[in-house]
Amino acid sequence: MSEDTETTGQEYWDARYNESGRIWSGEPNAALVDEAAGLEPGTALDLxxxxxxxxxxxxxxxxxxxxxxxSAVALxxxxxxAADAGVGDRIDFQCHDLGASFPEGDFDLVAAFFLHSWKDLPREAILRTAASRVAPGGTLLIVGHVGEPMWVEEIGSYVELPTSAEVLESLxxxxxxxxxxxxxxxxxxxxSPGGHDADSVVKLRRR
Incomplete structure (x- = not known):
């Protein structure tokens, strides 16, 4: 898919999700399970x-x-x-273009996994806002791909996704x-062949 400046981020992602009945595996990210399993449950924000x-x-x-x-389709x-898993009453799903609007409140855990897009995405600013939503004693967990994204051909210019050190510096x-x-x-x-073989992991605790 070539870049179309007239297509909004929501339109792109709705179309992407509508390509099939399910895009992802339905299983939680392994890094989330590893890094959040030992935390005391409280309030969480999943970006x-x-x-x-x-x-x-x-x-x-x-x-x-x-x-x-x-994406409204994804939500x-x-x-x-969530309803099928019996936890629909524990999750508040909200539609946000995070570069323009953001969930309100402070949280014991703020998690951002693979927050990448070929559309213009102010990722660094979004992650700094995410950090500001972490309550005292809470945890910020950011996981992303490293290196050249698989969708680089779609945008017609070179992009390199940041390392963990670069993510930390930007925060x-x-x-x-x-x-x-x-x-x-x-x-x-x-x-997978031609795909990402490593991810960046940044985990911070607010004092």
């Missing part, structure tokens, strides 16, 4: 929730979740997933306010 697998997993662990995505699937965390728990690359267990 770019897609079809809802991470939000459902969090709700099953006892979290109360606000889950946001730009409807996420609501059905500008003050040492007196944040404890850096993790900043590293994580090998993907099921990397």
């Amino acid at each position: 770019g929730c897609g079809e809802g697998a991470d939000a459902v997993w969090l709700a099953r662990q006892g979290w109360r979740v606000v889950a946001a995505d730009i 409807e699937r996420a609501r059905r997933h 500008e965390p003050a040492a007196q306010e944040w404890e850096v728990l993790i900043s590293r690359e994580r090998a993907r267990a099921h990397a």
Whole structure:
């Protein structure tokens, strides 16, 4: 799909999700399970929730979740997933173009997984806003692909996704306010030929 400046981010992602009945596996991201399993459940914000697998997993662990995505199609699937899992009452699904609007409130966990888009996306600004939503003692967890995205041909120009060190630098965390728990690359267990074989993982705790 070539870049179309007339197509909004929501239109693009709705069309992407409408290409098939389900895009993702329905299972939570492995990094979320590894990094959030030991946290005391409280309130969580899931940014770019897609079809809802991470939000459902969090709700099953006892979290109360606000889950946001730009795609109305994805959110409807996420609501059905949550209802089928018996946790629909623990998740508030909200439609947001995060560059323009953002969920309200402070949260014990703010998670952003693979928040990438070929459309203009002010990712660094969004992640700094995400950090501002972390309650004292809470956790910020950011996971993203590293290197050249698989969709680089769609946009007709070179893009390189940031390393964990670059993500951390862009957040500008003050040492007196944040404890850096993790900043590293994580090998993907099921990397496909021509796809991403590693992800960046940044995990911070607000003091």
